[in-house]
Amino acid sequence: MALRKTILKNSKILSASFSYYINVPQNSLRIASTDPHNKYIHTTLTRFENEGTKAVAQVGAFEKIENKNKNTYLEMVKIFINRDQVYRRGHVEFIHSALKHMKEFGVHKDLEVYRSLIDVLPKGKFVATNILQAEFMHYPKQQQCILDLLQQMEDNGVMPDREIQDLLINIFGKRAFPLRKYWRMMYWMPKFKHANPFPVPADLTNDVLELAKMAIARISGVDPQVEITEYRTKDIEDSIDDTWIVNAQSPTQRSLLEKHDPKEPVYVEGAFRVWLRDKQVNYFILRANPRPPPADIDSYDEDDVTNIEVPLFNLKPPIIKHIVDRKTVHEQDDGTIFAICATGTSSKDSLLSWIRHLEKNGNHALSEVPVVFTLRSAPKELMAQEETEDRTIESLRTN
Known part of the structure; x- marks a missing residue:
């Protein structure tokens, strides 16, 4: 008093x-x-500053760091935590800013970094004390922030661990929405992780040639006899580009090309794209129009009942049979695929060198068959709906 x-x-x-x-x-x-x-x-001051206080990690401080790696990223998180050990004011804005700059630091697939960001929130303050608070999202700003963090983990394929569950229970309690999101992730992500029959390595190389070999092998894996061959455009005379070509062709495809009618053209189409996780590879195909079925099969009508025979004494009616060649896996409804490739430049000159290499390596029919190049610009990751694809159609006959 x-x-x-x-x-x-x-x-x-x-x-x-x-x-x-x-x-x-x-x-x-x-x-x-x-x-x-x-x-x-x-x-009138928002905070008190002493000469001996530590540096304050501002929201935009991630953009000012020159050496961007995992160590500097975790150091920024430690600076923010040490600034205010109890309340940690501004933690939501800090976490959103940290999530935004994760790819710049190369830590968007690091579980330890996500765990340290969750640890930024103060413990025990946001725990709901009754069922109404739990169902009406007690402290919605903080819960939505962690939901965004968990969603970013799921988008990047990062599977949480038990330590993250303990952190969420200490921060929000056992009835909070972030913990429910964690439980859903722990149920579905292990199932989807092992559901792909053609798994891709978690750490992909940055070498474009190795990625092309992996993509072509993945596409042509339906035929176990397929052969992956690497060509060089400089081995072809009068070639302009100096790059590599990854080709995939099987003996079955060579025999189909030898049986092809020389009067019918074959088409080089692309560029199509295949994804290996977050990396894109463009590829091209050499195909022909689908082979028509035999004439006697087309003339037979299964619904014609004019000459139907009535079986007696439990005799089966005669079955009409046709001797035809069984379709291979390369003969699809839209055409027969003779070969696929990926080049370093995806240019017309590199594709012309590809045809020359195929002709020199057992595909002699290409010297008599007209080859039509139906090319389009390489697809982009984002494209406006009204943007039309630039197509260039050029007919070349290989000698």
């Missing part, structure tokens, strides 16, 4: 000494009320 009277009577002296000890300018302090029974000290 005596201390309260002293503060009320000597508010000016107290404000001066207060500003001296916490290093706040005295002109920023004032008495907020003239009521002698309700006086308190107010400062």
Whole structure:
């Protein structure tokens, strides 16, 4: 009681000494009320700064860092945590900013980094105390922030662990929405992780040639006899480009090309794209129009009942049979595929060198068959709907 009277009577002296000890300018302090029974000290500064305090991690500090790696990213998180050990004001804005710059630091697939961001939130403050608070999303801003973080983990294929579950329980309790999101992730992500019969390595190389070999082998894997061959355009005379060509062709495809009618053209089409996780590879195909079925099969009508025979004594009716060649896996409804390839430049000159290489390596029929290049611009990841594809059709006959 005596201390309260002293503060009320000597508010000016107290404000001066207060500003001296916490290093706040005295002109920023004032008495907020003239009521002698309700006086308190107010400062216009948002925070107090001492000379010995640590550096404050601002929201935009991630953009100012020159050496962007995992160590500097985790150091920024530690600086923010050490600034305020209890309340950690501004934690939601900091986490959103940290999530936004994860790809720049190369940590968007690192579980330890996501765990450290969740650890930024203070513990025990956001736990719901009754069922109404739990169902009406107690502290919705903080819960939505962690939901966005978990969603980014799922988009990048990062599977959480048990330690993240313990952090979510300590922060939000056992009835919060982030914990429910975690449980759904732990149920579905292990199932989808092992559901792909053609798995792709988690850490893909940045070598474009190795990615092309992996993509072509993945596409042509339906035929176990397929052969993956690497060509060089400089081995062809009068070639303009100096790049590599990854070709895939099987003995079955060579025999189909030898049986092809020389009067019918074959087409080089592309560029098509295949994805290996977040990396894209463009490829091209050499195909012909689909082979028509035999004439006697087309003339037979299964619904014709004019010459139907009635079986007697449990005799089966005769079955009409036709001797035809069984279709291979390369003979599809839209055409017969003779070969596929990927080149380093995806240019017309590199594709022409590809045809020349095929002709020199067992595909002699290409010297008599007209080859039509039906090319289009390489597909982009994002394309406007009204944007039309630029197509270039050029007919070349290989000699």
